[in-house]
Amino acid sequence: MSRMQLYRRNGWGSAIVELQLAHYGLEADAVEVADLFIDQEARRDLMRISPAGQIPVLILPDGRVLSESAAITLHLADLTGRDDLVPAAAAQERPRFLRWLIFLVAQVYPCFTFGDDPARFLSDKAAQQELGEATTARLQELWSTLEGVVGAPWFLGERFSALDIYLAAMSNWKPGPDWFRANAPKVWSIASATAAREDLAPVFRRNFG
Ligand SMILES: N[C@@H](CCC(=O)N[C@@H](CS)C(=O)NCC(=O)O)C(=O)O
Known part of the structure; x- marks a missing residue:
């Protein structure tokens, strides 16, 4: 079965997702992204899956694409069925x-x-x-x-x-x-x-x- 893929770059917003994956004990294959402020080709390539040309982007095992870190944050909580990073719908917080x-x-x-x-x-x-x-x-x-x-x-x-x-x-x-x-x-x-x-x-x- 294929694994999740995370489009990432050290020190960029993909760290927000990597930290959550580590917390949940989930793994994703890393797809290293060039500096999007310098490499225009990398930016154009990325825009095929991330309309704003930004990372993080998480590709789910069935190929569905999730850009936007908040969407990824909420989806990972749904996927794991856990509420330790995202308070449950009925939680006070x-x-x-x-x-x-x-x-x-x-x-x-x-x-x-x-x-x-x-x-x-x-x-x-x-x-x-x-x-x-x-x-x-x-x-x-x-x-x-x-x-x-x-x-x-x-x-x-x-x-x-x-x-x-x-x-x-x-x-x-x-x-x-x-x-x-x-x-x-x-x-x-x-x-x-x-x-x-x-x-x-x-x-x-x-x-x-
Ligand atoms: N709203 C997006 C913002 C993501 C974002 O701005 N990512 C930066 C890296 S930290 C990026 O890829 N910047 C490249 C660019 O804007 O061209 C999210 O929350 O995921």
């Missing part, structure tokens, strides 16, 4: 989980889409610089909001969830670990504790060193 899961992918993630390489969208050099700076400022604003709503020791309080995995991966990106340590210590503490979990640490190290 479920609305809060969904709210912030979608906030992370719909508010935080696009700052990278538009800010990582503003030259994709704007030809004027000064405008590119302005968009780069504006998306970093927006990231700082959004993470400050998250700092105000996270629980302890985990995002949802006593229970671990996929939100903690998102924080662990995303806090390696802009505005960068130093910013998080200084300005979002609660988020940073959740991220560090998640990265240190026994089942996740090897995947975390492979992705983020």
